[in-house]
Amino acid sequence: MLCQNCHERPATVHFTKIVNGEKSEYRLCEQCARERGDIFAKAVNSFGFNHLLGGLLNFESSPGFTAPAGKGLRCDVCGMTYQQFTQVGQFGCPSCYEHFAPRLEPLLRRIQSAVQHTGKVPARTGSHVKLRKDLERLRKELQQCVANEQFERAAEIRDQIRALEQQLGQ
Amino acid sequence: MSLGNFLQRAMSRWMRDGGPQDDIILTSRIRIARNIQDIPFPILQTQGHANQVLDTVRRAIAQPAFTRLGQFEMVRMSDMPLLDRQVLMEKHLISKELVDKPRHGAVVLRDDEVVSIMVNEEDHLRIQVIMPGLRLKEAWQLADQIDDALETEIPYAFHERYGYLTACPTNVGTGIRASVMMHLPALVLSGQINRILTAISQVGLTVRGLYGEGTESAGNLFQVSNQVTLGESEEEIIANLMSVVQQLIDHERQARRMLLSENRDALEDRICRSFGILAYARRMDSKETLERLSDVRLGIDLGIIKGVSAGILKELMIMTQPAFLQKYFNQELSPAERDVRRAALIRERLRMDNTEVR
Ligand SMILES: [Zn+2]
Ligand SMILES: [Zn+2]
Numbered sequence: 001m002l003c004q005n006c007h008e009r010p011a012t013v014h015f016t017k018i019v020n021g022e023k024s025e026y027r028l029c030e031q032c033a034r035e036r037g038d039i040f041a042k043a044v045n046s047f048g049f050n051h052l053l054g055g056l057l058n059f060e061s062s063p064g065f066t067a068p069a070g071k072g073l074r075c076d077v078c079g080m081t082y083q084q085f086t087q088v089g090q091f092g093c094p095s096c097y098e099h100f101a102p103r104l105e106p107l108l109r110r111i112q113s114a115v116q117h118t119g120k121v122p123a124r125t126g127s128h129v130k131l132r133k134d135l136e137r138l139r140k141e142l143q144q145c146v147a148n149e150q151f152e153r154a155a156e157i158r159d160q161i162r163a164l165e166q167q168l169g170q
Numbered sequence: 171m172s173l174g175n176f177l178q179r180a181m182s183r184w185m186r187d188g189g190p191q192d193d194i195i196l197t198s199r200i201r202i203a204r205n206i207q208d209i210p211f212p213i214l215q216t217q218g219h220a221n222q223v224l225d226t227v228r229r230a231i232a233q234p235a236f237t238r239l240g241q242f243e244m245v246r247m248s249d250m251p252l253l254d255r256q257v258l259m260e261k262h263l264i265s266k267e268l269v270d271k272p273r274h275g276a277v278v279l280r281d282d283e284v285v286s287i288m289v290n291e292e293d294h295l296r297i298q299v300i301m302p303g304l305r306l307k308e309a310w311q312l313a314d315q316i317d318d319a320l321e322t323e324i325p326y327a328f329h330e331r332y333g334y335l336t337a338c339p340t341n342v343g344t345g346i347r348a349s350v351m352m353h354l355p356a357l358v359l360s361g362q363i364n365r366i367l368t369a370i371s372q373v374g375l376t377v378r379g380l381y382g383e384g385t386e387s388a389g390n391l392f393q394v395s396n397q398v399t400l401g402e403s404e405e406e407i408i409a410n411l412m413s414v415v416q417q418l419i420d421h422e423r424q425a426r427r428m429l430l431s432e433n434r435d436a437l438e439d440r441i442c443r444s445f446g447i448l449a450y451a452r453r454m455d456s457k458e459t460l461e462r463l464s465d466v467r468l469g470i471d472l473g474i475i476k477g478v479s480a481g482i483l484k485e486l487m488i489m490t491q492p493a494f495l496q497k498y499f500n501q502e503l504s505p506a507e508r509d510v511r512r513a514a515l516i517r518e519r520l521r522m523d524n525t526e527v528r
Contacts, residue, residue: 001338010340011340012371012376012397078210078214080214088213090211090292090337090338091211091337091338092210092211093210093211093214094205094208094327094329097329097332097335097342098329104339108332108339108342108400111339111340112340112343112398112399112401113374113398113400113401114400114401115332115401116400116401117330117333117344117400117401118401118402118403119344119346119402119404119407120314120317120404121328122317122321122334123318123322124322125207125321125325125326125327125328130330
C-alpha cells in the first residue's frame with residue numbers, strides 16, 4: 001500500500017479519524033503522517049475514484065499535493081494517465097506497467113528493494129513470456145541474416161522460429 | 171445451541187488449534203496477489219470484466235488439480251448478508267473492502283477456513299493461507315500449491331522484469347505479504363516495545379497494532395509483515411521475516427522472565443484482577459475485553475492461572491467482536507446491548523474450563 005498523501009513511499013502509519021460519527025482510515029508514510037495537519041484533512045477529501053470517473057482532476061489546486069510529474073503518460077489499453085495513477089495509487093490494468101515504465105522505475109526503486117523480479121515464475125504464463133521474448137529476438141536476427149545474405153544461417157533460424165511458434169500455439 | 175457447539179461450528183482452524191511457539195505467535199499468514207492477463211484491475215472493472223474474472227475463477231476451482239486440495243465453496247459477496255460478511259472479516263478471512271463494497275466481490279473458502287481466496291478485491295485474486303502458531307513456511311507451501319493449481323486454468327498477468335503485476339506497485343513482483351500475529355505483553359509492560367518496533371521498521375518490515383489505531387495496540391497484539399515484494403524471492407522474504415520474528419520471540423520471553431523475577435507481585439495482581447473482571451463483570455467493551463484477555467493469556471503462559479485453555483485469547487478476541495456476538499445471540503444488538511452480552515459470553519466461556527487461580 002502506498003502512502004495516500006504523497007504516493008511515493010510505502011504507507012507505514014495507519015490511523016483512523018472520526019468526524020461526525022463517520023469513521024475514515026488513512027494510510028500514510030511516516031513523513032506525511034508527521035506533517036499531517038488540517039492541510040491533509042482537506043486534501044484527503046479530494047481523493048477517490050469518483051474524482052477519477054468524473055475526470056475532475058483539479059488536485060493541483062488542493063493543498064498537500066506537489067505538482068504531478070509524468071504528465072502526458074497514458075496507458076492506451078485502459079486509458080489511465082500517470083497523473084490519475086498518482087491520485088488513486090493504483091494502476092488501471094496490467095499494461096499500465098509497460099506504459100508507465102519510465103516513471104515507474106524510479107518509484108519502484110524507492111518503494112521496493114530492487115526492480116528485477118527474482119521470485120516465483122508461473123509455469124504456464126511464465127514460459128510463454130520467455131518463448132515470446134526468444135521469438136522476438138530470433139525474428140530480428142533473421143532479418144539481419146537476410147539483409148547480410150547469410151542464407152544458411154537464416155534457414156536455421158527459420159526452423160527455430162517454427163519450432164517456437166508451434167510450442168506457443170499449443 | 172450451547173456455546174461449546176456454537177464454537178465447534180463457528181471457529182476457523184486457526185482459532186481452534188495450536189502450533190509452534192503459540193504462546194507468542196497466534197497465527198502465521200501468507201497472502202499472495204494475482205491478476206488475470208488482459209483484464210483491467212478491479213478499480214477500472216466493468217460488470218462484464220468482473221463476470222469474466224468470476225467465471226474464470228469458477229472454472230479454475232472446478233478442475234481436478236484444484237479440487238484435490240480440499241473442499242472449497244465460492245460465494246458472491248452480494249449473495250451474503252452484511253452480518254455474515256462482517257463475521258468473515260472478524261475471522262480475518264476477507265477484508266473490510268469486500269464487506270463495505272460487495273459489488274463484484276466473491277470469496278472461495280476451504281471448509282476448514284485455512285485457505286480463503288478473495289476475488290475482485292483490490293486485485294483479481296488474493297490467495298490467503300492462515301495457520302495457527304509460527305508456520306510461515308508451511309503456509310507458503312500451501313499457498314504456492316493453491317497458486318499452481320489455479321494457474322493451470324488462469325493466465326496470470328506476469329512480467330519478466332516486474333513479476334506478478336498488481337493493482338498497487340507496493341505488491342508487485344512476488345505479490346506476497348507474509349505476516350505473523352504476535353502477542354507481546356511483556357515488551358509492552360516493560361516499555362521496550364516502541365524501541366523494538368522502530369528497529370523493525372528499519373529492516374524492511376511493517377508493524378501495526380492488530381486492533382486500535384496506528385502503532386497503538388489494544389490487547390498487545392501486533393502484526394509484523396514484509397514490506398518489500400519485488401527484488402527478493404518468496405523464500406528470502408519469509409526467511410527475513412522469520413529471523414526477525416524469532417528475535418522478537420526471544421526478547422518477549424526474556425522480558426517475561428524479567429517481569430516475573432523483578433515485579434512478581436505487581437504482575438500477579440494485574441493478571442488476577444483482569445481474570446476477576448472477566449469472570450464477574452456485567453458489561454465489557456471491546457477494548458477492555460482485549461486488554462483483560464491479554465493479561466489472562468499472559469497469566470496462563472506464566473503458570474499463574476491454571477485450567478483455562480490457552481486458546482482463550484484467540485477464541486474470545488474473535489467471538490467478542492460485534493458481528494460474531496450478534497451471530498451467536500442471533501439478533502441485532504446495539505453497542506450498549508453488545509457490552510452486556512459480551513460480558514455474559516465471556517463468563518460462560520470461562521465456566522467451560524476448570525479454572526484455578528494460584
Ligand atoms: Zn507520504
Ligand atoms: Zn492500463
